[in-house]
Amino acid sequence: MTDEYQNEPLLHAKTNAGVFIVVFLMLFAFTTLSFWIANSHLMDNRIVGWAAMLAVSVAKALLVVLFFMHLWWERSWKYLLTIPALIMGALLVLLLVPDVGFRTETYSKERRSHAPIAESNVMDDGIPSSQ
Amino acid sequence: MNQPVSQSNDAQSAREGAVHGVHGHFQLKYQPAVPVPKGKLAVWLFLSTEIMFFTALIGTYIVLRFGAPQGSWPTPQQVGVIEWLGALNTFVLICSSVTIVFAMEFAKQGLASKAKWFLFGTFALGGMFLGIKAYEYNSKFEHGVYPQGPRSLLYDRADLDYLAGLKASVDAQILALEKGRTATASETGKIAAGEQSPARDSHSDNALERLTLIRSGLIQWTQKKVGQSGNPMMVELALKSLAYQIATMDKDERIETYLANEMVEVKSELAELQAEQQRVDQRVAGLQGEIEQRTSSKTDSSAEDADASDQAGLEAKIKSAADAAAESSRLNDLIVPLQARVDAMDEFTLVEDGINEHFHLRLPMVIPSGNTWANTYFLLTGFHAIHVFGGLVAFMILMTLRLDAACAGLLENVGLYWHFVDIVWIFLFPLLYLF
Numbered sequence: 001m002t003d004e005y006q007n008e009p010l011l012h013a014k015t016n017a018g019v020f021i022v023v024f025l026m027l028f029a030f031t032t033l034s035f036w037i038a039n040s041h042l043m044d045n046r047i048v049g050w051a052a053m054l055a056v057s058v059a060k061a062l063l064v065v066l067f068f069m070h071l072w073w074e075r076s077w078k079y080l081l082t083i084p085a086l087i088m089g090a091l092l093v094l095l096l097v098p099d100v101g102f103r104t105e106t107y108s109k110e111r112r113s114h115a116p117i118a119e120s121n122v123m124d125d126g127i128p129s130s131q
Numbered sequence: 132m133n134q135p136v137s138q139s140n141d142a143q144s145a146r147e148g149a150v151h152g153v154h155g156h157f158q159l160k161y162q163p164a165v166p167v168p169k170g171k172l173a174v175w176l177f178l179s180t181e182i183m184f185f186t187a188l189i190g191t192y193i194v195l196r197f198g199a200p201q202g203s204w205p206t207p208q209q210v211g212v213i214e215w216l217g218a219l220n221t222f223v224l225i226c227s228s229v230t231i232v233f234a235m236e237f238a239k240q241g242l243a244s245k246a247k248w249f250l251f252g253t254f255a256l257g258g259m260f261l262g263i264k265a266y267e268y269n270s271k272f273e274h275g276v277y278p279q280g281p282r283s284l285l286y287d288r289a290d291l292d293y294l295a296g297l298k299a300s301v302d303a304q305i306l307a308l309e310k311g312r313t314a315t316a317s318e319t320g321k322i323a324a325g326e327q328s329p330a331r332d333s334h335s336d337n338a339l340e341r342l343t344l345i346r347s348g349l350i351q352w353t354q355k356k357v358g359q360s361g362n363p364m365m366v367e368l369a370l371k372s373l374a375y376q377i378a379t380m381d382k383d384e385r386i387e388t389y390l391a392n393e394m395v396e397v398k399s400e401l402a403e404l405q406a407e408q409q410r411v412d413q414r415v416a417g418l419q420g421e422i423e424q425r426t427s428s429k430t431d432s433s434a435e436d437a438d439a440s441d442q443a444g445l446e447a448k449i450k451s452a453a454d455a456a457a458e459s460s461r462l463n464d465l466i467v468p469l470q471a472r473v474d475a476m477d478e479f480t481l482v483e484d485g486i487n488e489h490f491h492l493r494l495p496m497v498i499p500s501g502n503t504w505a506n507t508y509f510l511l512t513g514f515h516a517i518h519v520f521g522g523l524v525a526f527m528i529l530m531t532l533r534l535d536a537a538c539a540g541l542l543e544n545v546g547l548y549w550h551f552v553d554i555v556w557i558f559l560f561p562l563l564y565l566f
Contacts, residue, residue: 016236017233017236020229020232020233020236021229024225024226024228024229027225027228028222028225031218031221031222031225031560034560034561034565035214035218035565037565038214038561038565046201046566047197050196050197050561050566053561053565053566054193054558054561056561057557057558057560057561060554060557061554061557061558064228064550064553064554064557065550065554068228068229068232068546068550068553069546069547069550069551070543074167075166075167077166077167077172078175081175081176081178081179082179082182084179085179085180085182085183085186086182086186088183088186089182089183089184089185089186089187089190090186090190092183092186092187092190093186093187093190093191093193093194096190096191096194097194100191100194100195100198101194101197101198102198103198104198104199104200104203114288115203116203116287116288116499116500
């Protein structure tokens with residue numbers, strides 16, 4: 001195993017302790033940021049607030065992947081193993097959007113009356129309801 | 132064998148020949164297709180399947196959550212999710228990611244004991260994460276939030292199904308308490324000392340009294356309302372206000388006004404009925420006094436002949452006294468449920484967050500999409516927790532080794548997996564705790 005690691009660019013690079021500490025502090029700051037967003041005016045329009053929190057999460061995940069998981073220093077094989085997997089996962093999720101994401105839009109009156117929410121409350125919040 | 136090896140026929144033998152070095156002119160050398168160690172490539176392949184798995188799982192939750200109209204998905208507060216505990220767990224996992232990175236760095240530099248300490252730190256932080264998670268799960272279970280099945284106390288809507296479920300639950304709890312009381316009574320009878328039993332008895336008496344009041348003043352009242360009213364709006368309001376009193380999710384002006392108006396009506400009706408009953412009772416008492424007087428005077432002067440009209444008058448009085456008594460008991464039948472309603476409202480109206488939370492009862496409650504929420508919550512956090520547990524097992528195995536430069540590759544592979552587990556939590560935290 002030691003032999004294999006002679007070819008590792010990572011092993012020849014200098015120790016990245018400073019980078020790791022900075023990344024750690026940024027992760028901490030981002031966690032605080034998403035906590036702040038949850039209690040801020042961004043949540044007045046909850047879709048905006050949620051999108052902002054997810055964007056913060058994506059940023060945190062990128063920091064971890066690039067630096068803690070060393071992908072920043074890896075060669076281009078990293079794209080082969082991450083991008084297609086992400087596309088496959090994202091496609092599966094996107095396929096759910098018409099049926100599951102917009103499920104309340106296609107509720108019949110009958111279905112709506114048995115949904116876990118009163119009809120009067122479905123109207124607000126910018127989510128259109130049928131009729 | 133001097134002719135060139137054709138790929139179709141002799142590829143196999145050629146490869147074997149190269150490996151065994153039989154044919155001198157085929158000197159094949161293994162070239163890795165990807166410039167990374169095999170173990171790391173394997174871990175990354177595994178992680179790419181994990182990326183697909185968790186992207187689909189988390190993405191599905193996001194689609195479900197974004198598609199749920201306001202009020203049709205429980206807020207974190209409603210299902211007892213504590214934001215700062217989630218934030219703490221996020222911090223714990225971030226710290227553990229840093230410690231394993233440093234464990235690997237120290238291993239690369241050959242500082243085995245330092246590496247081991249940092250690995251142990253990672254292990255401890257992972258354990259802490261699972262401990263906090265277990266505490267959170269336990270508090271969910273205490274509130275009757277289960278993924279599904281008979282233990283779950285969650286109902287989607289305040290409907291007749293909910294009313295039946297609530298009634299069944301209260302009946303069962305009352306029965307259990309009564310059984311327990313007779314059991315302790317017979318026990319204390321046998322022991323006859325019973326110094327500490329009064330406290331326990333009064334506690335269970337309180338609980339029994341409260342449950343009985345909930346049954347008569349809330350459940351049976353609502354049943355009656357639902358049965359009598361032909362107006363679906365009123366039925367809905369009666370059921371909703373019952374669910375509201377059991378577990379108050381958000382302050383609802385409409386329901387509170389309804390309850391207040393109803394209370395005014397019930398109180399005035401009760402006062403009327405009580406006044407009427409009092410009048411009837413007075414009449415009964417008056418008639419009985421007269422009857423007694425007559426009969427006693429009759430026995431006194433039994434020698435004198437009681438004339439027939441007198442006898443008829445007495446009989447009429449007895450009959451009207453019996454009628455009045457019957458009227459009084461009929462009035463009483465009307466008064467009892469009203470009185471129970473008033474008592475229950477006096478006892479429970481000003482309770483914050485609902486009866487369930489305030490008295491630590493385990494009654495079925497209405498949380499819109501509560502079951503869907505519980506399913507997804509336990510599915511997401513459960514899969515994540517299983518991954519954390521897998522990481523802890525890997526750390527334990529690693530800690531038995533000497534963590535020097537030879538071990539750095541292994542440590543990196545386990546670290547890659549651990550960072551991925553951290554990334555999953557980075558997404559779960561806002562989704563489950565802040566949305």
